[in-house]
Amino acid sequence: MAVYTEVPDDELARFIDEYDVGSLTSCKGIAEGVENSNFLVHTDTGAFILTLYEKRVDPKDLPFFIGLMLHLAQKGFTCPTPVEDRAGNTLKQLAGRPAALITFLEGMWIRRPTGRHCSALGAALARMHLASQDFSMTRPNALSWPSWRPLLEQCGARSNDVVLGLYDELGSELGDIERNWPEGLPAGIVHADLFPDNVFFLGDRLSGVIDFYFACTDAYAYDIAICLNAWCFEIDGSFNVTKARALLSAYQGERALEDAEYHALPLLARGSAMRFLLTRLYDWLNTPEGALVRPKDPVEYLNKLRFHRTAESVRDYGIDAA
Amino acid sequence: MAVYTEVPDDELARFIDEYDVGSLTSCKGIAEGVENSNFLVHTDTGAFILTLYEKRVDPKDLPFFIGLMLHLAQKGFTCPTPVEDRAGNTLKQLAGRPAALITFLEGMWIRRPTGRHCSALGAALARMHLASQDFSMTRPNALSWPSWRPLLEQCGARSNDVVLGLYDELGSELGDIERNWPEGLPAGIVHADLFPDNVFFLGDRLSGVIDFYFACTDAYAYDIAICLNAWCFEIDGSFNVTKARALLSAYQGERALEDAEYHALPLLARGSAMRFLLTRLYDWLNTPEGALVRPKDPVEYLNKLRFHRTAESVRDYGIDAA
Numbered sequence: 350m351a352v353y354t355e356v357p358d359d360e361l362a363r364f365i366d367e368y369d370v371g372s373l374t375s376c377k378g379i380a381e382g383v384e385n386s387n388f389l390v391h392t393d394t395g396a397f398i399l400t401l402y403e404k405r406v407d408p409k410d411l412p413f414f415i416g417l418m419l420h421l422a423q424k425g426f427t428c429p430t431p432v433e434d435r436a437g438n439t440l441k442q443l444a445g446r447p448a449a450l451i452t453f454l455e456g457m458w459i460r461r462p463t464g465r466h467c468s469a470l471g472a473a474l475a476r477m478h479l480a481s482q483d484f485s486m487t488r489p490n491a492l493s494w495p496s497w498r499p500l501l502e503q504c505g506a507r508s509n510d511v512v513l514g515l516y517d518e519l520g521s522e523l524g525d526i527e528r529n530w531p532e533g534l535p536a537g538i539v540h541a542d543l544f545p546d547n548v549f550f551l552g553d554r555l556s557g558v559i560d561f562y563f564a565c566t567d568a569y570a571y572d573i574a575i576c577l578n579a580w581c582f583e584i585d586g587s588f589n590v591t592k593a594r595a596l597l598s599a600y601q602g603e604r605a606l607e608d609a610e611y612h613a614l615p616l617l618a619r620g621s622a623m624r625f626l627l628t629r630l631y632d633w634l635n636t637p638e639g640a641l642v643r644p645k646d647p648v649e650y651l652n653k654l655r656f657h658r659t660a661e662s663v664r665d666y667g668i669d670a671a
Numbered sequence: 672m673a674v675y676t677e678v679p680d681d682e683l684a685r686f687i688d689e690y691d692v693g694s695l696t697s698c699k700g701i702a703e704g705v706e707n708s709n710f711l712v713h714t715d716t717g718a719f720i721l722t723l724y725e726k727r728v729d730p731k732d733l734p735f736f737i738g739l740m741l742h743l744a745q746k747g748f749t750c751p752t753p754v755e756d757r758a759g760n761t762l763k764q765l766a767g768r769p770a771a772l773i774t775f776l777e778g779m780w781i782r783r784p785t786g787r788h789c790s791a792l793g794a795a796l797a798r799m800h801l802a803s804q805d806f807s808m809t810r811p812n813a814l815s816w817p818s819w820r821p822l823l824e825q826c827g828a829r830s831n832d833v834v835l836g837l838y839d840e841l842g843s844e845l846g847d848i849e850r851n852w853p854e855g856l857p858a859g860i861v862h863a864d865l866f867p868d869n870v871f872f873l874g875d876r877l878s879g880v881i882d883f884y885f886a887c888t889d890a891y892a893y894d895i896a897i898c899l900n901a902w903c904f905e906i907d908g909s910f911n912v913t914k915a916r917a918l919l920s921a922y923q924g925e926r927a928l929e930d931a932e933y934h935a936l937p938l939l940a941r942g943s944a945m946r947f948l949l950t951r952l953y954d955w956l957n958t959p960e961g962a963l964v965r966p967k968d969p970v971e972y973l974n975k976l977r978f979h980r981t982a983e984s985v986r987d988y989g990i991d992a993a
Contacts, residue, residue, distance in 0.1 A: 357782055357783075358779055358780070358781060358782045358783075359782075359783075361779075362779075372873075373779065374777040374778065374779075374873060375775075375777045375778060375779065376779060377699075377701045377702070377703060377711055378701065378702035378703065379699045379700065379701055379702060379711070380699070380700035380701060380702050381699060381700065389699055389701070389711055391718070391777060396713065453697075455696040455697045455713060456696065456697060457680055457683075457684075457695065457696075457697065457698060458680070459680060460679055460680050460681075461679075461680075461681075551694075551696060
């Protein structure tokens with residue numbers, strides 16, 4: 350839950366007046382997102398999200414994020430869309446922070462995705478990859494594999510307080526990943542954080558994708574690998590091949606995977622499990638007790654990593670290479 | 672900010688289906704209220720607040736709170752109104768908690784109230800007192816003056832860590848209050864927590880009153896005294912007589928004050944300052960560092976208490992007794 354910045358009411362009213370969205374009728378801080386302050390704003394014409402970008406977001410990245418959402422929306426991909434004020438600006442200032450008013454996306458995120466949800470997700474992911482192909486901006490993935498060893502070293506031997514022997518296990522695993530990381534895969538804009546809480550549904554219909562604040566330039570198949578980890582494991586830790594097949598088949602219905610992408614999937618899945626394991630481990634070891642945002646359990650991703658290590662080929666993910 | 676209970680999406684969908692409010696399209700936890708979990712729910716027919724009552728609220732009190740809101744709304748007093756489900760129930764269960772779906776009240780609370788806002792508040796307060804006169808339920812004020820000395824004793828000598836000599840100052844002050852507390856004033860339902868964040872405005876027009884979870888049976892003039900403390904002091908600690916006059920005059924435009932109420936006001940203002948000072952002091956001394964809800968500064972109310980101690984009569988509040 351997160352509202353880090355209080356907005357004075359007169360400043361807010363002036364801010365909303367700069368847009369052609371009607372009169373402000375309500376503004377509630379919402380308990381969603383850990384990086385930014387978010388408010389659900391009602392005006393007499395509709396609902397909007399007001400986002401204030403907090404210190405964890407680099408202001409230099411904001412034109413990329415805002416531009417990407419605008420681009421995707423223009424391509425017909427449903428996502429929150431930054432609203433232009435009367436002067437044509439989307440990225441503004443409020444209460445001393447960079448701020449944007451963004452259309453409100455109706456929908457609910459699914460706590461327990463089924464195969465159908467995974468299928469809808471796979472198709473949407475491919476459509477997002479295609480819709481962003483002619484987006485002109487790029488942003489390096491600051492959390493790609495070269496960043497992982499420094500992250501492990503920062504956690505250091507304290508990792509072993511979380512799971513006995515973890516530091517050595519991850520060091521050896523990282524060696525494998527670094528030696529075998531695939532180069533030259535089809536790449537472009539990836540979401541890079543497409544967990545269930547970032548995908549909205551109305552009934553069984555996917556109504557849109559939110560939270561593009563990790564989006565960057567990387568291999569498309571890496572984005573798929575992140576989704577396999579985030580959507581296809583059961584609460585008991587088992588991998589649900591049916592869900593993976595649904596996700597991958599639906600993806601390919603929109604964008605065909607190349608052979609190299611197929612063969613890279615098991616290693617990319619290990620890599621993406623490593624990425625979330627390491628950031629969670631770091632947060633786990635560095636979050637003061639009683640902090641506003643509770644850190645997520647890193648062990649969940651250790652189990653996922655161990656599963657992928659046993660996978661021999663993409664067949665273990667429910668599909669055959671073409 | 673407060674969302675203490677997570678609601679599983681399937682349970683939520685079933686819950687909303689029991690009402691005649693259309694289909695659920697969105698549900699966001701909101702960072703408002705410290706006692707309960709609140710969600711802003713959109714359906715295809717409108718907006719609602721879903722409240723889950725947490726442990727700090729006694730379930731036995733809920734029929735009173737819900738009944739009061741329904742009664743006030745029926746009398747034309749604008750406040751959130753509990754919605755009946757198809758079976759006629761307003762108080763239900765969700766995620767293991769008592770829960771109610773309540774109409775959404777548009778409006779914004781005013782961070783820096785002006786005389787005009789105080790005037791609108793005074794009139795609304797009187798209308799609330801009048802509209803609840805034929806409400807049949809009662810609820811004793813658990814935070815009235817007999818509870819204050821035990822609260823001070825619980826804070827004990829640690830009070831002096833907050834302000835040097837505070838424990839003795841409050842003990843002596845409490846003696847005065849206990850000896851002089853007025854009996855037999857006109858009484859009925861009071862809001863008992865009518866701070867600016869519980870009163871919504873659309874422009875200069877008061878659009879409604881929220882948060883009846885401290886409402887109880889007490890002297891009407893005590894409710895006025897709470898408002899004088901919450902609305903009529905400036906940030907620098909000075910008392911704004913113009914605002915007090917606006918509040919009191921507007922109140923009397925709707926309900927005439929009796930002589931005894933006039934004369935009791937300075938002492939009731941001291942008492943209400945004592946009540947908020949003591950609960951804040953208690954929370955200040957008993958909130959673990961880094962807790963989700965930051966305690967409010969008790970010293971603000973010590974300054975208010977000291978002001979009221981210097982008041983000689985109601986003339987110091989900007990009006991003359993009739």
